[in-house]
Amino acid sequence: MSARRRLWGLLRKESLQIWRDPSALAIALLLPTVLLLIFGYGVSLDARNVRLAIVVQEPGPLATQFVAGFARSPYFQPVLFAAIQDAEAAMDRGDAQAIVWLQSDFARAANAGGAPVGLLVNGVDANDARIIEGYVQQVWAGFVAAHGGGVISVQPRVRFNPSVSSRDYLVPGLIAVIMTLTGALLTALVIAREWERGTMEALMVTPVAMREILLAKLLPYFVLGMGGMAGSVAIAVWLFGVVLHGSFWVLTAASALFMLAALGMGLLISSVARNQFVAGQIAIITTFLPAFILSGFVFDIASMPRAVQIITHVVAARYFVSILQSVFLAGDVWSVIAPNAAALALMAVIFLVLARAIARKRLD
Amino acid sequence: MFARVLALLVKELLAVLRDGRSRAVLIGPPLLQLLVFGYAATFDLNHVPMAIYDQDHSAASRELVAHFAGAPAFEVVARLTSDAGIDRLIDSRQAALVLLIDARFSRDLLTHRPARVQAIVDGRNSNTALLIEGYANSIINDFAIGWAGSHGGRPPEAVLVTRARYNPALSSRWFIVPGIVALLTQVVTLLVVGLSVAREREAGTFDQLLVTPLRQIDILLGKGLPGLLIGMIEASAIIAAALWWFDVPLRGGVGALYLGLLLFVVSATGIGLMISALAATQQQALLGTFLFMVPSIILSGFATPIANMPGWMQTLTLLNPMRYILVIVRAVFLEGAGMATLWPQYWPMAVIGVAGLAAAGWLFRKRTI
Structure with a gap:
């Protein structure tokens, strides 16, 4: 039997197996679209309608002007209090995320310059606290500028995402995290399953080479995975309105490289574990959390300690997140795409070669 | 009856811990991940x-x-x-x-x-x-x-004087590390119970278990307790690391924290067993575990606030045990909250846990007929 016919036969077997157990189809097509739908709506770092307590101890025209700035801002839902104790009680109950406090001598102090305005934030969610602080600063800067101006005026300009909407950067990142799961889940159990059911031995006595077995396990899942990828991109673009600034073909090529790396990792897990239970456990531990936390999807890699930054290099999602964020928000920036794509290609090769080396045609 | 459950518990623990690779997966990676994630997951800007x-x-x-x-x-x-x-x-x-x-x-x-x-x-x-x-x-x-x-020159009319309560340095590590305690506890619990019934189903040994004199409740206990035990032990190790390695202050009582963790592990065990009992193959069980674990973590308020979600999704998160435990660990660690103020977080987890376990017990028999 020719090599091509052997491979064809194996491919047919794998495809039939996928078709008959709907869970593989569910992983490839349902999982990414459902997760992206939920997360696209649910994951946001934009603080809107911040419940802000404003304490004005002595009302006056200047204080009213200051407070009006908060009422106009789209970020705040201000509630007025007369005493700081009441506002603090509201914060303890969780009814106020931050307190702005104008003391009784505000008008007098302001005329002399440098009147202190107290800002008290609940620091438990430190990120939220900092973002709220930034919004309050904006309102404050507006007030100061309207009264003869401060010493320095800062003009911020945000490149690539001028509205600083977190969805535009989180959705491309989510695609990378979700496809990491899909890729590994698709292949993590397929070789372990054959070992466990004893069908691997049946395959071994045939003339097929291990290379062919692996290839037959890779190709159908690659097609499935790319299908899931296409679905995710469609949702990102048409449902969430994330504009694709780069080219479709760069995105496709990068996705193909990433898919190979993710599937390769699954095959490697499967070859190492040789039983589905352990393979499943390894897949749970090594795919989702590292892709979620170490990929730069929400947590900035540059801010991590050096040692952790080095560890992030073994997470394939890291490179893909970087490519996706650039291709979606910035365009085909080759200085970002080329090194990251090379890294993905290298990881794919390493995983597949390792899987090939470990999955010997041998019983032990 | 007690002896029977104990025998089943020993068998389950052996099934998980006998395999060297499985043991290694349960013990090494979660602790290693706490260290790496504890440093990696920060919203503070450095360099x-x-x-x-x-x-x-x-x-x-x-x-x-x-x-x-x-x-x-x-x-x-x-x-x-x-x-x-x-x-x-x-x-x-x-x-x-x-x-x-x-x-x-x-x-x-x-x-x-x-x-x-x-x-x-x-x-x-x-x-x-x-x-x-x-x-x-x-x-x-x-x-x-x-x-x-x-x-010289005129200073601006007003200057902002900012102060943060509970976390004066606004260190996001204080916010994230208690969250990782909950995250890893859930992952470990799911690792133990998520595939356990599905594996026996696939191997055919689950039917054997059903024809023994063990009652449904015995099987449920035998299958659930290993997750509970291992989950609580790992949680304790992770809490110790949060306290002494990452120096996160524990301002509240240990009792309030452990009551929360216990209820959380019970609810995670219930859901994990339910998924496992529902699945016909381990592949389906793994898919189910991921379909629960990933949204439960991403939509828990761990990294992105629940308050930023649309209203209908905030309602949906009420079904997520992770949501409650995150409030508890953060409140106990940073705000010094006690049991009395945390009841609104405790009881939903208890309800979810009981419902999950009951569904799992029912599925044990139902699925085979």
Whole structure:
């Protein structure tokens, strides 16, 4: 039997197996679209309608002007209090995320310059606290500028995402995290399953080479995975309105490289574990959390300690997140795409070669 | 009856712990991940690469640059001499912030006109972009107040004096590390119970178990207790690391924390067993475990606040045990909350746990018929 016919036969077997157990189809097509739908709506770092307590101890025209700035801002839902104790009680109950406090001598102090305005934030969610602080600063800067101006005026300009909407950067990142799961889940159990059911031995006595077995396990899942990828991109673009600034073909090529790396990792897990239970456990531990936390999807890699930054290099999602964020928000920036794509290609090769080396045609 | 459950418990623990690789997966990676994630998961800015384009070249502009160079949040990686380099540095991610000091900066300062500074930020990561703007504003404000103080001139009408309650340094590690306690506890519990019934189903040994004199409740206990035991032990180890390695303060009582964790592990065990009992193959069980675990973590308020979600989704998160335990660990660690204030978080987890376990017990028999 020719090599091509052997491979064809194996491919047919794998495809039939996928078709008959709907869970593989569910992983490839349902999982990414459902997760992206939920997360696209649910994951946001934009603080809107911040419940802000404003304490004005002595009302006056200047204080009213200051407070009006908060009422106009789209970020705040201000509630007025007369005493700081009441506002603090509201914060303890969780009814106020931050307190702005104008003391009784505000008008007098302001005329002399440098009147202190107290800002008290609940620091438990430190990120939220900092973002709220930034919004309050904006309102404050507006007030100061309207009264003869401060010493320095800062003009911020945000490149690539001028509205600083977190969805535009989180959705491309989510695609990378979700496809990491899909890729590994698709292949993590397929070789372990054959070992466990004893069908691997049946395959071994045939003339097929291990290379062919692996290839037959890779190709159908690659097609499935790319299908899931296409679905995710469609949702990102048409449902969430994330504009694709780069080219479709760069995105496709990068996705193909990433898919190979993710599937390769699954095959490697499967070859190492040789039983589905352990393979499943390894897949749970090594795919989702590292892709979620170490990929730069929400947590900035540059801010991590050096040692952790080095560890992030073994997470394939890291490179893909970087490519996706650039291709979606910035365009085909080759200085970002080329090194990251090379890294993905290298990881794919390493995983597949390792899987090939470990999955010997041998019983032990 | 007690002896029977004990025998089943021993068998289950052996099934999980006998395999060296399975044992290694349960013990090594979660602790290693706590260490790595504890350092990695931070929203604080450190050494953010920035570039400076100083068109002014004056003593004042150099002083402002020195303020940035001295800040731990930023690292000056390039100095530009023309507009051309700005976009290239940002596009290639070599710099996340370019500070452009206007040519009239010192002249405006001396004549008491607002001196202009431009901050160009990479918006690909919008959260970091907002934080960078905030940090840069604070540094520039400090400089401005210092300048007004030493060179005369009128200070602005009002100055902001910021103070943060519960977490004065606004260290996001204090927020994230208690969250990781909950995260890893759930992952470990699911690792133990998620595939356990499905594996026996696939091997056919589950039917054998059903024909023994063991009652449904015995099987449920035998299958659930290993998850509970291992989950609680790992949680304790992770809490110890949070306290003594990451120096997160524990301001509340240990009792309030453990009651929460116990209920959380029970609810995770219930859901894990339910998934496992529902699945016909281990592949389906693994898919189910992921379909529960991933949304439960991403939509829990661990990294992104629940308050930012649309209303209908906030309602949906009421079914997520992770949501409640995150409130508990953070409240106990940072705010010093006691049991009394946490009842609204305890009882939903208890309800979810009982419902999950009951469904699992029912599915044990139902699924085989």
